[in-house]
């Protein structure tokens with residue numbers, strides 16, 4: 001168990017973000033044009049106010065001056081209305097862009113989750129995939145919808161306002177821009193720490209989700225083995241770690257925002273000082289100084305938003321890196337284009353270890369002849385299920401090869417693999433769908449019903465029955481899984497405790513029925529019952545990750561080796 005899913009590096013995240021923007025580039029262009037127009041309209045106000053001040057201080061009294069001021073004031077109002085309308089329109093275009101892009105991310109996540117090799121999904125902590133698919137996807141979707149459009153507007157406003165101050169008076173513009181450099185250093189300090197801190201927070205969330213999932217799904221086991229205290233301890237540790245990582249990001253924010261607040265005052269004070277000095281020297285008018293200060297005051301809005309959103313971008317950037325991490329999972333699908341030549345399965349010199357631990361299979365050699373019935377027996381932990389997974393193409397051997405018709409089984413594309421080998425274990429998933437959809441194939445009703453009947457599923461007469469509302473019990477789910485195998489009709493079926501959840505009579509009848517359907521198929525059965533190995537053409541005896549005996553039941557009994565001993569112990573002799 002356990003290796004967590006990878007996290008995408010910054011290069012992959014940037015590339016993914018550019019891909020999302022490119023996918024909706026027309027909207028992005030419209031958004032950009034609307035924002036530029038809105039920001040230009042916003043620039044009119046301070047400039048016109050500066051002109052009003054100059055008109056009044058220039059001593060243009062009387063009717064002519066008042067008329068001029070009235071016209072300027074109406075223009076200020078016009079600019080404000082135009083800015084509001086354009087911004088509103090830009091924002092709604094932005095929201096639509098955000099929602100569409102969020103839907104794309106959700107869609108990609110679902111597709112990538114489904115493409116993950118089964119062996120990877122089995123080994124990653126369940127909470128990790130769940131947290132990425134819920135908390136992380138939601139965080140990115142919210143950011144895309146609310147933050148990205150706003151950030152865009154603010155960035156355009158920022159550029160235009162700074163340009164306006166410089167055009168208004170280059171000297172005052174230079175002082176203002178100089179005053180804002182403090183924010184640059186504060187932001188750099190924050191950004192250099194924030195990504196790692198948010199990644200740690202995301203990882204802690206995953207662990208907590210995993211612990212909670214394990215506690216809820218394992219409720220029965222916890223009760224049976226009195227593991228309450230131990231689970232509580234694990235839960236508390238996970239909660240404490242989540243709190244610690246959240247406090248770390250919180251403390252970064254608690255330094256960042258006050259420093260940003262302070263940085264706003266600096267450029268205004270500097271421009272007032274420089275403006276006053278230039279005014280008394282007669283280099284600028286009072287209106288120009290007032291307009292420059294108003295512009296710098298206007299900068300506070302967009303810069304404030306950008307700072308706030310940079311913060312949110314950090315946390316959702318970490319979420320996006322976790323979502324994109326799925327793309328970095330090696331899909332292991334070196335799908336072979338070669339088609340198997342025949343149905344013979346060959347296991348040659350196979351060694352295998354779980355997660356780079358110790359080998360649990362050592363130099364296993366086995367040839368399975370088409371149409372034969374092979375029973376694999378051995379004590380618990382001998383390696384039977386591991387060998388079954390390799391033959392089913394779920395895992396790949398670390399050394400050696402497992403092939404069908406000369407092609408490595410794990411390299412077969414999923415559709416081809418399903419036609420070749422199907423592994424049936426006691427873990428069957430029943431989807432919250434109709435019985436018909438749960439059978440996984442499109443076939444006429446009578447074919448589906450015949451398959452269900454074959455495996456003794458007499459309860460399953462209504463193909464439209466909603467299994468989400470009336471979930472089948474363990475035995476019924478097992479019959480459903482066996483019916484899926486009958487319908488998939490592969491040439492090799494591996495049964496690993498496939499009937500363990502049925503009562504002995506039902507199990508015997510399901511096995512017999514299955515044997516009838518699979519009479520010309522290759523069947524590999526991990527044998528837990530005497531009858532299975534007795535009825536097999538050959539029996540492979542495993543011990544300590546090796547095949548130590550191979551032959552027919554009769555021959556092995558005659559040889560009086562480990563199988564004969566096992567057989568006697570099964571008999572209770």
Ligand SMILES: Nc1ncnc2c1ncn2[C@@H]1O[C@H](COP(=O)(O)OP(=O)(O)OP(=O)(O)O)[C@@H](O)[C@H]1O
Nearest residue numbers: 001354355360378379380381382383384385386387
């Ligand atoms: N997912 C896993 N991660 C790590 N080790 C594993 C995993 N599954 C099995 N093992 C180890 O591999 C070895 C072989 O296990 P395997 O399940 O193949 O044996 P088995 O003969 O099928 O046993 P059983 O009859 O109890 O199912 C055992 O030592 C087991 O602990």
